[in-house]
Amino acid sequence: MPALPATTAVSIGSIPLGDVLAWTAIAAFVVAMVLEWLDAPDPARYLAAAAWVVFGVFWLTMVPHYYLEVKSPIQTLLTLAALPLCVYAGYLLLQGRESLLLLSKAIAFMGLIYLPAETIPFVKTWLIETTARQTHFGMELMGHSPGIEEGSNGYQSRFAFDPDVTVTGRTTYIIMSCTGIGSMAIFGGLIASVTASLKRKVTAFAIAVGVIWFLNLVRNVFIGIASPWGWFQQDILVHIATEFMGAPADRTSYIVAHNFIAQSLSIVALLGITYLVVRILPEVLDPLEEVLFILTGTEYDLSDALGEEMRADGGTSTSAASASESTAESGTSGESDPASTSETDSER
Known part of the structure; x- marks a missing residue:
């Protein structure tokens, strides 16, 4: 989850929008993980569903970087596909697929490993x-x-x-x-x-x-x-x-x-x-x-x-x-x- 380069990044104040979205998504995933641990699966599902949508928007902000800066067809296509797939994951959670909380938990740990190293x-x-x-x-x-x-x-x-x-x-x-x-x-x-x-x-x-x-x-x-x-x-x-x-x-x-x-x-x-x-x-x-x-x-x-x-x-x-x-x-x-x-x- 790299931060966008200065040439293509949109910022909120001095913080790149990509960083804000990434931290927001991972924080929501972590809280959802805690809620599941506290035996509150329904609130965990709802929060994880919202986190998936934010996560997808984060990847959408990466498209200009991979298309204009890196000129990578593979990464551009993957980032474009990320938003609909993440929204679908959120939809499945709202429909009651609690097994997706395990994947949400994995995303939370991925972010906890990567984002501190990035920031x-x-x-x-x-x-x-x-x-x-x-x-x-x-x-x-x-x-x-x-x-x-x-x-x-x-x-x-x-x-x-x-x-x-x-x-x-x-x-x-x-x-x-x-x-x-x-x-x-x-x-x-x-x-x-x-x-x-x-x-x-x-x-x-x-x-x-x-x-x-x-x-x-x-x-x-x-x-x-x-x-x-x-x-x-x-x-x-x-x-x-x-x-x-x-x-x-x-x-x-x-x-x-x-x-x-x-x-x-x-x-x-x-x-x-x-x-x-x-x-x-x-x-x-x-x-x-x-x-x-x-x-x-x-x-x-x-x-x-x-x-x-x-x-x-x-x-x-x-x-x-x-x-x-x-x-x-x-x-x-x-x-x-x-x-x-x-x-x-x-x-x-």
């Missing part, structure tokens, strides 16, 4: 500049050592490639959405929202964060090198970027690397991370089933679809246990602990 200055500075240093180290492993300087966002996060030496004369700098905190917040919210043993929740969270951090680092290095060195400056790609997206010709490599390759692979990566988390914490399938119901209007049993044989407590399913007992004199069932997100980069 507390020293935390934001640390995240951005640490990510920049780690990305620079990755570039050095690839034979590039441009150095780091202050970017237009005011942080020491811009990779100081010499424009007279590189192919495009452009470079990139790290912003908040390059840190991977958004994806980490998503999994953190899902994991925190479900009921399970602390050990399995901590294990699932550690694996999710570790994989996201590594893949995000690879992504930043890839984009950070591809943009200045013009890896995708082929004529056909330049034509698409300039004629259909209105981008400068020398920005083609950045757009291809970031908007098409990295974002597409990010979707695959998120699916893979979800699978790893589910193997440890199958309870997260419950809020994911609610997401699918909002998207399709159809009830799904993801445990059955994925062929999971784990109970909600992490042990084997009853049928699996019975099959095991039929072939062995004795056995035990207990907790199983298997060993096994940008949004956007900016450039100038």
Whole structure:
């Protein structure tokens, strides 16, 4: 949930409208979560329904940023779709679908993880500049050592490639959405929202964060090198970027690397991370089933679809246990602990 850039943001006083809407939605989700905990499901549903609508309006305010600034077709379409989907979620809550309170709870935890990192200055500075240093180290492993300087966002996060030496004369700098905190917040919210043993929740969270951090680092290095060195400056790609997206010709490599390759692979990566988390914490399938119901209007049993044989407590399913007992004199069932997100980069 990144704040809008100054060039497209609408503000209430000195506070961007996007920030006001995001904080309002998350605060309402948190209060709804508390009301449910206090065994007041009806007030919780009504408040969560209102929170979903505000949340959808927040995403609508992000459309100009993703369309005009980032020029990302994927993110623009997702933000456009967010409002009707969020309104539909609110409608379902008003109609009595209390199971959506679990997904509302997950959104509350996601916001509690992400928004402080976005809005507390020293935390934001640390995240951005640490990510920049780690990305620079990755570039050095690839034979590039441009150095780091202050970017237009005011942080020491811009990779100081010499424009007279590189192919495009452009470079990139790290912003908040390059840190991977958004994806980490998503999994953190899902994991925190479900009921399970602390050990399995901590294990699932550690694996999710570790994989996201590594893949995000690879992504930043890839984009950070591809943009200045013009890896995708082929004529056909330049034509698409300039004629259909209105981008400068020398920005083609950045757009291809970031908007098409990295974002597409990010979707695959998120699916893979979800699978790893589910193997440890199958309870997260419950809020994911609610997401699918909002998207399709159809009830799904993801445990059955994925062929999971784990109970909600992490042990084997009853049928699996019975099959095991039929072939062995004795056995035990207990907790199983298997060993096994940008949004956007900016450039100038």
